[in-house]
Amino acid sequence: MADVTVEQVADAMFELVSSMKGKRDLKPMDVTKQMIEKFGGDVDKQTCKKALRTLIDSGRLTYKYAGGSYVTLPES
Amino acid sequence: MTGMKYKTPLLDELEKGPWPSFVKEMKKEAHRPMVQDALGQLERSYEEHISHWKHGGLVGVMGYGGGVIGRYSDLAEEFPAVAEFHTHRVNQPSAWFYTSDALRTLCDIWDRHGSGLTNFHGSTGDVVFLGSTTAEIEPLFADLTKAGWDLGGSGSNMRTPSCCVGPARCEWAMYDTLDACYNITQNFQDELHRPFFPYKWKFKFAGCPNDCVASIARSDCSVMGTWRDEIRVDQAKVREYAKTVDIESEICDRCPTRCIEWDGKKLEIDNPNCVKCMHCINVMPKALKPGLDRGATILIGGKAPIIGGALLCSVFVPFLEMDPESDYEDLKELTEAIWDLWGEHGKLRERVGEFIQRVGLSNFLEEIGLDPVPEMVMAPRSNPYIFFDDEIFETDGE
Numbered sequence: 001m002a003d004v005t006v007e008q009v010a011d012a013m014f015e016l017v018s019s020m021k022g023k024r025d026l027k028p029m030d031v032t033k034q035m036i037e038k039f040g041g042d043v044d045k046q047t048c049k050k051a052l053r054t055l056i057d058s059g060r061l062t063y064k065y066a067g068g069s070y071v072t073l074p075e076s
Numbered sequence: 077m078t079g080m081k082y083k084t085p086l087l088d089e090l091e092k093g094p095w096p097s098f099v100k101e102m103k104k105e106a107h108r109p110m111v112q113d114a115l116g117q118l119e120r121s122y123e124e125h126i127s128h129w130k131h132g133g134l135v136g137v138m139g140y141g142g143g144v145i146g147r148y149s150d151l152a153e154e155f156p157a158v159a160e161f162h163t164h165r166v167n168q169p170s171a172w173f174y175t176s177d178a179l180r181t182l183c184d185i186w187d188r189h190g191s192g193l194t195n196f197h198g199s200t201g202d203v204v205f206l207g208s209t210t211a212e213i214e215p216l217f218a219d220l221t222k223a224g225w226d227l228g229g230s231g232s233n234m235r236t237p238s239c240c241v242g243p244a245r246c247e248w249a250m251y252d253t254l255d256a257c258y259n260i261t262q263n264f265q266d267e268l269h270r271p272f273f274p275y276k277w278k279f280k281f282a283g284c285p286n287d288c289v290a291s292i293a294r295s296d297c298s299v300m301g302t303w304r305d306e307i308r309v310d311q312a313k314v315r316e317y318a319k320t321v322d323i324e325s326e327i328c329d330r331c332p333t334r335c336i337e338w339d340g341k342k343l344e345i346d347n348p349n350c351v352k353c354m355h356c357i358n359v360m361p362k363a364l365k366p367g368l369d370r371g372a373t374i375l376i377g378g379k380a381p382i383i384g385g386a387l388l389c390s391v392f393v394p395f396l397e398m399d400p401e402s403d404y405e406d407l408k409e410l411t412e413a414i415w416d417l418w419g420e421h422g423k424l425r426e427r428v429g430e431f432i433q434r435v436g437l438s439n440f441l442e443e444i445g446l447d448p449v450p451e452m453v454m455a456p457r458s459n460p461y462i463f464f465d466d467e468i469f470e471t472d473g474e
């Protein structure tokens with residue numbers, strides 16, 4: 001099975017969060033669960049954490065607090 | 077002193093009496109517009125019995141999911157200086173030891189970037205900086221990190237761990253709370269700054285069951301010092317105490333398991349029945365000392381009443397060695413197992429204690445791979461859901 005890179009997971013996460021903009025807020029664990037579903041056995045929680053980290057550190061996504069913590073697109 | 081911008085008769089009531097008053101302290105800082113408007117807005121809240129702070133929104137420093145708590149005034153036109161009034165949590169040193177130089181550095185940084193109002197310390201343990209604008213968040217963070225400080229936790233992450241003064245000043249410390257707190261803080265930096273949980277997770281480290289950080293009531297994981305050998309008794313000193321203390325009523329009768337006997341000459345402790353509550357030791361500190369085989373009890377599930385009601389922690393691991401040499405590997409392993417399970421199956425804003433109540437203790441233990449032990453049960457047979465093999469065997473044999 002082809003290895004899935006952290007970048008691929010990050011891109012898929014970004015796409016997912018973008019597609020949900022304005023519809024539903026996603027928690028980091030929601031995003032992770034969806035990636036594991038999408039990529040099956042090729043990604044685990046650790047890879048997802050790394051992918052999330054690259055997204056947050058590069059500013060493509062940001063955290064937001066609304067009762068609990070969510071990941072979202074930064075305010076432009 | 078600068079005059080006050082608003083009349084605050086209700087707040088002024090809080091200046092009366094001999095005790096410390098935040099109103100008094102704030103008025104000393106009246107030259108700051110933020111302080112004037114904060115007082116004005118608070119007086120309004122006292123009149124109307126509602127808060128005028130809105131929170132939430134996207135505030136924080138790049139890369140971190142916590143540490144800055146967004147606060148906005150909903151009366152921004154009237155009180156413009158506090159239109160943005162964000163709270164910053166700064167990770168405190170273990171057991172709150174500072175040099176005067178460190179305090180000066182913190183205060184200077186805060187004077188440059190915010191209201192100058194502080195709270196040493198918040199109930200999480202952090203240094204709390206009260207009130208900055210959004211524009212100052214990043215510059216403040218840059219100055220803090222340059223001086224060797226970091227933000228603490230907020231949101232659905234591991235909150236800033238805190239500990240009692242421990243061996244630094246207290247003879248009852250059964251392990252090095254300061255080292256354990258620092259080690260865990262450093263080890264879980266990701267979990268501290270990058271929210272990944274259903275809700276908050278708090279660690280508190282108490283050196284002994286006196287629990288000066290109230291870990292049992294205020295943390296999801298309480299690491300409480302204990303011993304598993306015998307209480308050391310100096311009988312001559314017990315007889316000294318007997319001249320001023322009624323040992324029968326003050327000690328024997330107040331031992332929760334009634335495991336102490338006193339015949340007027342000799343104090344006998346039935347150590348296997350001692351639950352390490354510290355009572356007898358606290359009353360006669362010169363005569364009784366904890367044992368020497370020391371470690372910690374790990375308790376899980378405490379919380380204050382925010383969403384559901386309050387919970388106290390319950391015992392998970394009766395005894396864990398807390399040798400700094402071990403790097404606290406066992407504690408880390410247990411923590412990660414719990415985070416994995418609760419992280420994946422916990423509902424939004426469900427603390428681990430509530431999660432355990434929902435799924436049941438026996439399911440929870442099974443999932444994290446821990447065997448049930450009698451110490452997990454609060455009172456005999458109060459928990460009908462855990463069966464011990466020998467009990468089941470006896471019933472089957474009837």
Ligand code: SF4
Pocket residue numbers: 240241242243246247248249250282283284285286287288289
């Ligand atoms: S909890 Fe125990 S060890 Fe820590 S300061 Fe209090 S009495 Fe001392």
Ligand code: SF4
Pocket residue numbers: 330331332333334335336345349350351352353354355356357
């Ligand atoms: S520590 Fe508490 S339980 Fe143990 S002997 Fe003393 S009073 Fe009893």
